Amino acid sequence: MFGLETDxxxxxxxxxxxxxxxxxVNGFHDTANAVATVIxxxxxKPNTAVxxxxxxxxxxxxxxxxAVAMGIxxxxxxxxxxxxxxxxxxxxxxxxxxSAIVWNLGTWYFGLPSSSSHTLIGSILGVGLAFTFMxxxxxxxxxxxxxxxxIFISLLASPLFGFSLAVVLMFILRKTLDKPLQKLVFSExxxxxxxxxxxxxxxxxxxxxxSFFHGSNDGQKGVGLIMLILIGITPSYFALNxxxxxxxxxxxxxxxxxxxxxxxxxxxxxxxxxxxxETKREIASLQNQLSxxxxxxxxxxxxxxxxxxxxxxxxxxxxxxxxxxNVNISLADAAVLRTQISENTGIRRFTDYAPDWVILMISxxxxxxxxxxxxxxxVTIGEKIxxxxxxxxxxxxxELVAASTIGASSWLGLPxxxxxxxxxxxxxxxxxxxxxxxxxxxxxxxxxIAWILTLPVTMILSATLYYFFRWVF
Numbered sequence: 507m508f509g510l511e512t513d514x515x516x517x518x519x520x521x522x523x524x525x526x527x528x529x530x531v532n533g534f535h536d537t538a539n540a541v542a543t544v545i546x547x548x549x550x551k552p553n554t555a556v557x558x559x560x561x562x563x564x565x566x567x568x569x570x571x572x573a574v575a576m577g578i579x580x581x582x583x584x585x586x587x588x589x590x591x592x593x594x595x596x597x598x599x600x601x602x603x604x605s606a607i608v609w610n611l612g613t614w615y616f617g618l619p620s621s622s623s624h625t626l627i628g629s630i631l632g633v634g635l636a637f638t639f640m641x642x643x644x645x646x647x648x649x650x651x652x653x654x655x656x657i658f659i660s661l662l663a664s665p666l667f668g669f670s671l672a673v674v675l676m677f678i679l680r681k682t683l684d685k686p687l688q689k690l691v692f693s694e695x696x697x698x699x700x701x702x703x704x705x706x707x708x709x710x711x712x713x714x715x716x717s718f719f720h721g722s723n724d725g726q727k728g729v730g731l732i733m734l735i736l737i738g739i740t741p742s743y744f745a746l747n748x749x750x751x752x753x754x755x756x757x758x759x760x761x762x763x764x765x766x767x768x769x770x771x772x773x774x775x776x777x778x779x780x781x782x783x784e785t786k787r788e789i790a791s792l793q794n795q796l797s798x799x800x801x802x803x804x805x806x807x808x809x810x811x812x813x814x815x816x817x818x819x820x821x822x823x824x825x826x827x828x829x830x831x832n833v834n835i836s837l838a839d840a841a842v843l844r845t846q847i848s849e850n851t852g853i854r855r856f857t858d859y860a861p862d863w864v865i866l867m868i869s870x871x872x873x874x875x876x877x878x879x880x881x882x883x884x885v886t887i888g889e890k891i892x893x894x895x896x897x898x899x900x901x902x903x904x905e906l907v908a909a910s911t912i913g914a915s916s917w918l919g920l921p922x923x924x925x926x927x928x929x930x931x932x933x934x935x936x937x938x939x940x941x942x943x944x945x946x947x948x949x950x951x952x953x954x955i956a957w958i959l960t961l962p963v964t965m966i967l968s969a970t971l972y973y974f975f976r977w978v979f
Contacts, residue, residue: 514592514739517596517739518735518739518740521596521599521600521603521735521739522732522735522867524599524600524603524604524607525599525603525728525731525732525735525868526728526867526868526871527607527871528603528606528607528610528626528728528731529725529727529728529731529868529871529872529875530871530872530874530875530878531607531610531611531614531622531875532610532622532724532727532728532872532875533560533563533871533872533873533874533875533876533877533878534614534875534876534877534878540555540559540562540563540713540716540717540720540905541555541556541559541713541717542928543709543712543713543900543901543902543904543905543932544709544710544713544901546695546901547695547701547705547709547897547898547901548695548696548697548698548699548700548701549700549701549705549706549709549710549713549901550709550710550713555713556876556877557877558710558713558714558717559713559717559876560717560872560873560874560875560876560877561717561873562714562717562718562721563717563718563720563721563725563869563872563873563876564721564869564870564872564873565718565721565869566717566718566719566720566721566722566723566725567721567722567725567726567728567729567865567868567869567872567873568721568865568866568869569722570718570719570721570722570723570725570726570916571722571726571916572726572729572730572858572859572860572865573726573849573916573917573918573919574722574723574726574727574730574915574916574919574920574921575726575727575728575729575730575733575860576730576849576858576919577656577657577730577919577920577921578626578627578630578726578727578730578731578921579730579733579734581627581630581631581634581654581657582598582630582633582634582637582734592738592739593979594642594976594979595735595737595738595739596738596739596975596979597972597975597976597978597979598633598637598734598738598972598975599731599734599735599738599739600971600975601629601632601633601636601968601969601971601972601974601975602626602629602630602632602633602731602968602972603629603731604967604968604971605625605628605629605632605964605967605968605971606622606625606626606629606964606968608967609625609628609629609960609963609964609967610622610625613956613960621661621923621924621925621926621957621960622724622727622923622924622925623661623723623724623727623921623922623923623924623925624661624923624926624957624960624961624964625960625964626727626731626921627657627661627921627961628960628961628962628963628964628965628968629964629965629967629968630968631654631961631965631968632964632965632966632967632968632969632970632972633968633969633972635965635969636968636969636972636973637972640976656920657920657921660915660918660920660921660922661921661922661923661926664911664915664922664923664926664927665923665926665927665929665930666930667911667927668907668908668911668926668927668928668930668931668934669930669931669933669934669937670934671907671910671911671931671934672903672904672907672930672931672932672933672934672935672938673934673935673937673938675903675906675907675935676899676900676903676934676935676938677938679691679692679899679903680692690702690705690898691705691897691898691899691902692897692898692899693897693898694897695897695898701898705898705902708902709898709901709902709905712901712902712905712906712909713905715905715906715909715913716905716908716909716912716924716928717876719908719909719912719913719916719924720912720924721869721872721873722912722913722916723912723915723916723921723922723924724872724921724924725868725869725872726916726921727921728868728871728872729860729864729865729868732860732864732867732868733860733864736864737814741810741811741814742807742808742810742811743807743810744861745810745811745813745814745857746804746805746810746813746814746856746857747855747856747857747859748804748810749859750855750856751803752795752796752800752803752804752805752813752856753796753800753803755792755796755817755853755856756793756796758846758847758852758853759789759792759793759796759853761842761846762785762789762820762824762843762846762847762853763786763789765835765839765842765843766782766785766786766789766824766827767786768835768839769782769827769833769834769835770834771783773832773834774830774832774833775830775832777826778826778827778830778832778833781823781826781827782823782827784819784823785819785820785823785824785827788815788816788819788820788823789816789820791812791816792813792816792817792820795809795812795813813856814856814857817853817854817856817857818857820847820853821847821853821854824843824847825847828840828843828844899935900932900935900936903931903934903935904928904931904932904934904935905928905931907927907928907931907934908924908927908928908931911927912924912927926957
């Protein structure tokens with residue numbers, strides 16, 4: 507396969523299996539986020555709820571795009587993503603996969619609604635920080651800082667938003683519904699008795715939305731993992747989107763070159779001067795590649811990683827220059843530059859992609875995982891966050907908050923913790939109902955501890971594993 511040596515092929519197969527395993531674990535770890543409310547309000551039987559959620563997760567991955575996947579992948583520094591030593595790439599992938607799977611399985615075993623998003627991001631950051639001290643790192647940084655800040659803000663703000671919005675929704679329901687209707691929706695479900703049809707329809711609809719958006723957000727992280735593996739181990743085939751004609755990039759490069767040449771290097775900082783010079787070199791490298799005959803409208807296999815390197819370095823340097831106060835270019839030129847490096851119409855459309863078979867593989871892994879091992883987390887969310895049984899209003903409010911938050915995050919291309927959004931939403935409904943005393947302190951404390959520990963533990967674990975695998979390979 508791909509003309510690989512036997513040992514490399516076996517490592518590739520193992521890495522792909524491990525990535526699917528991570529997404530499978532993610533499925534049964536996070537299933538409770540969608541099905542807990544419909545199960546505890548008797549809107550759906552457990553087996554029906556889990557199968558339906560699994561199917562919706564599958565659809566969410568398949569139709570949810572790849573913006574979050576690329577955001578995850580781009581957390582790592584460009585130098586690490588274009589390292590031509592295949593064993594370095596294998597060490598990176600194995601380290602982040604093992605650390606993510608170990609933490610996910612551990613928190614699942616103890617029934618803690620820990621975040622798969624935090625887990626994966628912590629693992630990636632650990633590898634990036636370990637790379638900071640590697641001899642081939644000439645830039646002195648191991649993490650894409652600006653992207654990391656965006657993701658941290660998203661992960662921190664989403665549970666606070668979920669908690670607050672749930673409180674607001676509960677308040678609105680209490681103020682707008684008449685007494686008989688209010689009594690119905692704020693009552694606890696009767697044992698083994700389904701809710702009224704219209705309430706049941708709302709609960710199933712919100713469960714469907716959470717499942718779909720969970721797939722569109724969390725599933726994309728698995729897609730990003732697979733692409734990281736494929737690009738690192740088989741760059742000749744996956745470094746670039748070979749469905750696009752390389753000649754399409756010529757106009758992008760020409761426009762970037764025209765504007766970059768207007769920048770006066772004498773007014774720049776030493777770092778910006780280096781970035782400007784590097785950008786010009788990589789533009790010249792790409793133009794040289796495009797000047798050669800292209801067989802089947804693709805770059806030669808041996809040159810695809812070189813082209814990817816040029817694209818990523820141009821993209822990074824142009825963004826740094828645009829953010830520099832010393833670069834004096836017009837607003838119009840800045841807008842053109844942003845367009846020419848974008849993932850939709852610019853040079854990044856050649857690097858930011860995922861084949862359909864990758865998306866399908868992750869869709870199946872997440873969907874099947876959703877149907878397994880869900881009960882531990884469901885019990886925590888349904889019974890142990892608050893001191894009372896979930897009411898219809900609480901279930902629908904928490905799910906609606908989760909669906910809207912996750913959907914908006916997917917649209918913005920930001921990873922968000924489905925677990926934390928829904929858990930905080932349920933906590934918000936409990937507080938809105940009877941105040942802070944309605945929360946079970948022990949469970950909330952355990953969830954908070956898991957939330958606080960996830961990033962540092964996975965970072966330390968993945969960094970240690972990265973050093974170990976680099977030594978082994």
